[in-house]
Amino acid sequence: MSGFFATFCKELLLIRRDRAGLMLLFIMPAVLVLVVSLVQNNLLETSGTAVPVLLVDEDGGELAKRLTDGLQELGALTLVRQDGDPLDATAAQDAVRGGDYQFAIVIPPGLTEEVRSRARQLAEQSLAGEGAAAEPPLATAELAVYFDPTVQGAFRTAVLSSLRLVVLGLETEEKGKVLAELLPQRIEKLLPALPFGFGTPRPQLSFHWNSEPVLAVREQVALAGGLTKLPTAVQQNVPAWALFGMFFIVIPLSGTLLRERQEGTLQRLRTLPVSPLAILAGKVAAYVLICLGQFGFMLLVGKTVLPLLGTPMLEIGSEPGAIFFLALSAALAATGFGILVGALVGSYEQATMVGSVAVVVAAALGGVMVPVYVMPQAMQAISLFSPLAWGLNGFLDLFVRGGDLISVLPNAFGLLAFFAVTLTLAWIGFLQRNRRGG
Amino acid sequence: MNSTVVHSGPPADPLPDFQPLAVDGCEAVVLQVQQLVKSYGRGGRPAVDGLTFDVQEGEAFGLLGPNGAGKTTAISVMCTLLRPTAGSVHLDGIDVQAEPGRVRRLLGLVPQEIALYPRLTGRENLRYFARLYGLKGLELEERVADALELVQLQEHADRPVNSYSGGMKRRANLAAGMLHQPRILFLDEPTVGIDAQSRNLILDSLSRLRQAGTTLVYTTHYMEEAQQLCNRVAIMDGGRIIAEGEPAALIAGRAGCANLEQLFLQLTGSHLRDD
Incomplete structure (x- = not known):
């Protein structure tokens, strides 16, 4: 019992002396809880922040205004308009394809007129009764909804449902209005036909008009290069979790660096007639290779194992060179982060905690667990700084949006810049430690 | 040159009878x-x-x-x-x-710590450091073998260093410092x-x-x-x-x-x- 108590007290004393460790033990989990809770807030709340949708009104008529008002009143969507220089349908599609928006609703020119004409035609046909000679039908006006192929089904359904609800209301209102206008006219027309004014005139109504739409919703994936396939969960999850795994290299890498420092190996290495950059480069290369191996393995799982479990096979697009370049950039970023953690921490426990918590936070912010577009605005702004977000966005661009090397360059350069910054900070930390003789 | 001094470290053991080399004043x-x-x-x-x-x-x-x-x-x-x-x-x-x-x-350095990779074998460690000293091929293998022989670790060269005793680790540590002569x-x-x-x-x-x-x-x-x-x-x-x-x-x-x-x-x- 005395051994237990002595050990218990000793451990408490050790923990108390390790201020950095204490910070990690208490502050880091708090940060993790905060970030993950904020990120997932919108998913779990029924009245959370509305999904932002780009609205392009090329009609400008009364119906377009009522449609817009109806969507705003519904509150499920946040309509974003380009006020200064209004966009057209092509520009809206480009904005979605480029990832600036996840959805765009385009109200085509002449929609108000088309809806009303069609409603009038349908009403007239209805009043003409069954068997009356039908005019050739007018075209049904169409609202176009463009969506990012990476958008998950639940969010797509939410946007379409909101839109269809408002459209149904508008349609009923318009049909009702026209019918209210034409029905009395029809009754008046029928009155003289009745002998001696007996009976009630009964216009022959066809209810066919009720099922005929006057305003349709056309959903379209904003794909580049004529791709027509919708993305699968596999295409989202494989790169997302592959990146997550690659960044977890931080734990073995920082642990290795720490051991080298603590066990005197680094001291020995520094007395050898070899450039420290060569040693560093060798280390980086080894871990980058491991990261690439991880990534390749994940792709292989997506291609061969997941289909056996009933999921669609992973489609990776047609740009293997761009995929390799982006994976290499991500591997370098992960390795740079591992080296930074290894250079700054003072114990293996710190390395493990800092590494794992930082990666989980970066993954949550980067859209690995929850899509970035459903996060609150503040979290979306923070997510711009997550290297996992850059990597994931790049891979989705290649796998899903039909992107190429040029389109993923910004993401790849972001990752390479992250590698350069982490390596520089690690080097500064290393030099400072040497100056202190640590 | 047998001493009876007892110090606070390990017990006094008979040490090899080293004769310090005479240093000529003209040595470099x-x-x-x-x-x-x-x-x-x-x-x-x-x-x-x-x-x-x-x-x-x-x-x-x-x-x-x-x-x-x-x-x-x-x-x-x-x-x-x-x-x-x-x-x-x-x-x-x-x-x-x-x-x-x-x-x-x-120069060669034998630091206070066991500056070796515990999960590598003795030979793997020596090969790694020898490569960093610029040695390669047959010369590298010969130097590694010589170093192992000098510290009498030939028989244990292919065991991971973390399975060595304290004394073996110290000997391997010395071998790593003098590989490049x-x-x-x-x-x-x-x-x-x-x-x-x-x-x-x-x-x-x-x-x-x-x-x-x-x-x-x-x-x-x-x-x-x-x-x-x-x-x-x-x-x-x-x-x-x-x-x-x-x-x-x-x-x-x-x-x-x-x-x-x-x-x-x-x-x-x-x-x-x-x-």
Whole structure:
């Protein structure tokens, strides 16, 4: 019992002396809880922040205004308009394809007129009764909804449902209005036909008009290069979790660096007639290779194992060179982060905690667990700084949006810049430690 | 040269009877340290404060001192690990600070820690360091084999280092430092905490290295070792050298001292150094 108590007290004393460790033990989990809770807030709340949708009104008529008002009143969507220089349908599609928006609703020119004409035609046909000679039908006006192929089904359904609800209301209102206008006219027309004014005139109504739409919703994936396939969960999850795994290299890498420092190996290495950059480069290369191996393995799982479990096979697009370049950039970023953690921490426990918590936070912010577009605005702004977000966005661009090397360059350069910054900070930390003789 | 001195480390064991090499006054100076100062941070007492000494080719020079005397700091500066605050160090005439790359080809370091990769085997460790020294092919394999033989680890060369005993690790640590046949070998307490047999073997190996022409700079807390291995010692305290010379001459010049340990305690005091 005395051994237990002595050990218990000793451990408490050790923990108390390790201020950095204490910070990690208490502050880091708090940060993790905060970030993950904020990120997932919108998913779990029924009245959370509305999904932002780009609205392009090329009609400008009364119906377009009522449609817009109806969507705003519904509150499920946040309509974003380009006020200064209004966009057209092509520009809206480009904005979605480029990832600036996840959805765009385009109200085509002449929609108000088309809806009303069609409603009038349908009403007239209805009043003409069954068997009356039908005019050739007018075209049904169409609202176009463009969506990012990476958008998950639940969010797509939410946007379409909101839109269809408002459209149904508008349609009923318009049909009702026209019918209210034409029905009395029809009754008046029928009155003289009745002998001696007996009976009630009964216009022959066809209810066919009720099922005929006057305003349709056309959903379209904003794909580049004529791709027509919708993305699968596999295409989202494989790169997302592959990146997550690659960044977890931080734990073995920082642990290795720490051991080298603590066990005197680094001291020995520094007395050898070899450039420290060569040693560093060798280390980086080894871990980058491991990261690439991880990534390749994940792709292989997506291609061969997941289909056996009933999921669609992973489609990776047609740009293997761009995929390799982006994976290499991500591997370098992960390795740079591992080296930074290894250079700054003072114990293996710190390395493990800092590494794992930082990666989980970066993954949550980067859209690995929850899509970035459903996060609150503040979290979306923070997510711009997550290297996992850059990597994931790049891979989705290649796998899903039909992107190429040029389109993923910004993401790849972001990752390479992250590698350069982490390596520089690690080097500064290393030099400072040497100056202190640590 | 059997000593009866009992020190606070491992029990006194019979050591090989080393005969310090006679140092000819005309031997080349391999290591020249002049007015070396090293301070950590501002305002603090320098860890090394005006250190000056020469080490000639083939010498075994002992750098002795209590904890915090500045031995490890001095070795770190001499091995290019730390930049001096003031003063200079020349190794084979080359300024350590100005040309660390050239100097590193000439020196070997056996640090206090077991500076090896525990999960690699002894041979894998030696091969790795040998490659970093620029060795390759047959020469690399021969050097690795020679080093393993010198420390008598041939039979255990293919076992992971983390399965070695403390003494085996120390021997492997020594082997890694002399793979490239350095002109000067710095040894920072290479026999700490090991069994008598391993200690005896390490000292024997060092003696053979010295006979082969390698210059040794050796720090230890074990005065008996220093007295028997080193032809010249410098006793440091507070970052300064407080005595320097051949052990026998130093002992003879101090009344009431029968050995180096007594001399050391007289010079540095018997109070504890816990800093």
